Amino acid sequence: MASASPRPSHRRSLRTRRTLVVSAAAVAAAVGAGVLVMNANAYPVDLYHQVLPAKDGWAASGSGTTGGAKADAAHTFTVSTRAQLVKALGSATDTTPRIIKVKGTIDANTNDSGKKLTCADYASGTGYSLSAYLKAFDPATYGKKAPSGTQETARKAAQDKQKKNIVLRVPSNTTIVGVPGTKAGILGGSVLVQNVKNVIIRNLTFADTQDCFPQWDPTDGSAGEWNSNYDSVTLRGATNVWADHNTFTDAPTFDKTEATYYGRKYQVHDGALDITNGSDLVTVERNQFLNHDKTMLIGSSDTDSTGKLRVTIHHNLWKGIVQRAPLARIGQIHLYNNVYDTTTVNGYAPKYSLDSRAKAQVVAERNVWKIPADAKVAKLLSGDGTGSVAGTGNLVNGKATDIVAAYNAANSKKLKTTVNWTPALTAGLQTTVTSLLTDLTGTTGAGTLS
Template identity: 40%
Template sequence: MTTRYRRAALLTAAVYLSCTALPVVSAHAQDEMIRQTLGARDGWADGTDGGSKADAANIYTVSNRQELLDALQAGGKPDLPKIIQIKGTINLSVDDDNNELTEKDYADPAYDFEAYKAAYAPAVWNVRLTDKQRPERDLIGPQEEARQRSAENQKKRIVIRVTSNTTIIGLGNDAKIVKGNLFIGDGTENVIIRNIIFEDAFDYFPAWDPGDSWSLNKDYPGCEAAYVNADTGPQKCPGGRWNSEYDSISINGGKKVWLDHNTFTDGERPDKLFPPVFPFPHNQVEQKVQHHDGQVDITNGADFVTLTYNHFLNHDKTSLIGGSDSLTSDEGKLNVTFRGNWFENAGQRMPRVRFGKVHSYNNYFSGDASGAPDASLSVLENHERGISQSKGIPIFRSAFGIGKGSAIYSENNFFEINNGGIRNAGNIQGGTRFFDAGSLVNGEAADFATVLNADPKKPISSDVGWKPTLYGKQPIPAKDVPDYVKANAGAGKL
């Protein structure tokens, strides 16, 4: 009910003096900050104004999940302009009394992770291939059914649907939204999210996909299409992945979205705590039990998105743009700008793009490629390399994923890749176009054209079919990017 949350009606300095976590600012300055809009021509989401036109009755300060839900409805009129100020930490995985919910609260009585592993272990499930010469990807049986029921229980609680014409902004430097997912769906437009630490969008019930990345690779001892015995057959072939459900922010069909000065992290439950659970050959680094999906994914016809001064930290699959090669309806959409963001110890998808026109400039990429795949090695050799060289942080595999129909325009970015180089900065994943100008990799000029065209049978054109015109700020030289981005990216730096 509306009386349960505090409205920032007067916006007086006294409100902020009463909370030591907040800086002392004038009411006028605070009002200007929370009503800030994305400037004209500032990336693909130019002109997005969120809830800047909200009247005093629709400016809220919230500090728990229920208050956030109530504020998003704006007195029963969810599309009214509204400004929602986040104070302190909001945990989205809580009950109606704000008590935290964990795996045991969501789990279906029939679900048991050890039983799930036993039922779908490659040694059990992979012994018979489908007509497509890979293990059946659609699991059946009581444990998968129980997992799905458990996952639905969690989803109903932790996925929060953002409404149109909304600004969500953190107060001070410690505003957090944890253990849940903000969802900007189809039909939702004009959203601003700023100055918030997003942490640990944790999926308690990840699904095992036996056919994901599976291959009949006979470099692996015992890998054969037909089952012979426990040591020979498809169960000895590489592949299979755990997949999780939740991003910190999902822009799933939404339009006109500005994400600014946010920090994204897995918090105290990073992926290294959840290593692979099956024996060789299903113990690759990539076969960890994945409890985190993307940090910001942009899919299903989403469009006109700008990300500025965000800090993506210690996470593998950072940002997916376009969810499937088969979604040709995404053509002409998924137009996204990345400016001034910091990808620190990210593994891949910075971003990985299908179909969209993506402008990436003045971003800073820093990480370690120890254990990353080497094109000169076999799959088995890369398997062993990843295990032996991994340092417990996400392996810097690829910044740009050049996918089907993508048109990425990169300029003046800075890549600092320990134990790696330009081959880790871009990865061809079904795409045919990529352009870069002025970027540096480990202090050297980035010659993407030469590296990406190493295979003459799969040429990559530097003509991406468009040229950016929406510059909120003109690009600075790549050599100046690290200091500039470190000083500006992340929550608490407005």
């Protein structure tokens, strides 16, 4: 398995390895616009035009991932409102390269004139009310069957109104980057990358993506569940996507503050970054995943697209995460140099980190776990008896640990320990990871690029 020696300075390499050679005319134009600096090797370093480096995970496959690097001036936008962002995104079928610079925090729950919208605004005119919904589908009187009727129809109508406002569809050949120093991000929005290719998303905070109208499903599990829509970022049938230096969080609305109905938590958050429906060739690196339950789903079902769902996840920090970091199905997934801090934070108590099921082929190597003294290593993993987890060099509280052996010793549905592939796209893989927790705390997530 290919690997690289530890780098002497992560901060220095972060600024020098992601470079793009462009034409002299482009360099001159960029310098004139004040957006280009030069490194010691005289290559231009431009946050907005940077492309995924060679061999940097699955998204480097084929022609690689360049996003909107070829965008002309007419398709380079700076946005600070939801309306401006929607206009800059344009049609989901327009493949013209574009660069979108997000300046400051954009509240997705606003109308075109910038007025704040609430759940009550979306429900207005639909006939929906939570109290009426709860009365209509109380299991004590309605039973354990799927909701249908006036209030369920009204709930769907209200949900559709919110969906039209907060779901932001990204076209092919697009780069979306937060402007450094502006606390760039999207509050309450759901970025949808569906049936498109070549997309870059960087340096953004995705916070508190809420569904105002969760649906009650009495058949979900033994006691039923409240299920919501809208991930902060959703990849569906997307190819060649690079998600880099972003922060995903439920803040400021933590699940512990939500009410309980029918004995189950009224869950308004869905996934943070889900990769489903045959998405392929994805690299997720140097992000922070914080304060969230169902964090990352790879594969929408046990019958999602065979031969796809190839995902690399490296140098990410996971803290205050309950589960799905990730939950992997079917694909070939490489996890390396990630840090998992399983301390309970803001009420988010961990169930497990990694779940391999539906014959997923996962290589998990040189990751670091920090767990409480009374926590069990066997609970770091999960599976259905068909998934695989291979890989070595993982540390738990600073000690080399065979996490798969620990899981298998405690569970009847064993994880397989061999996979049918060998990772080759492993740029930046560190073999020494004793300082990884400290390193990633200060160099990952939104706001650390310049």
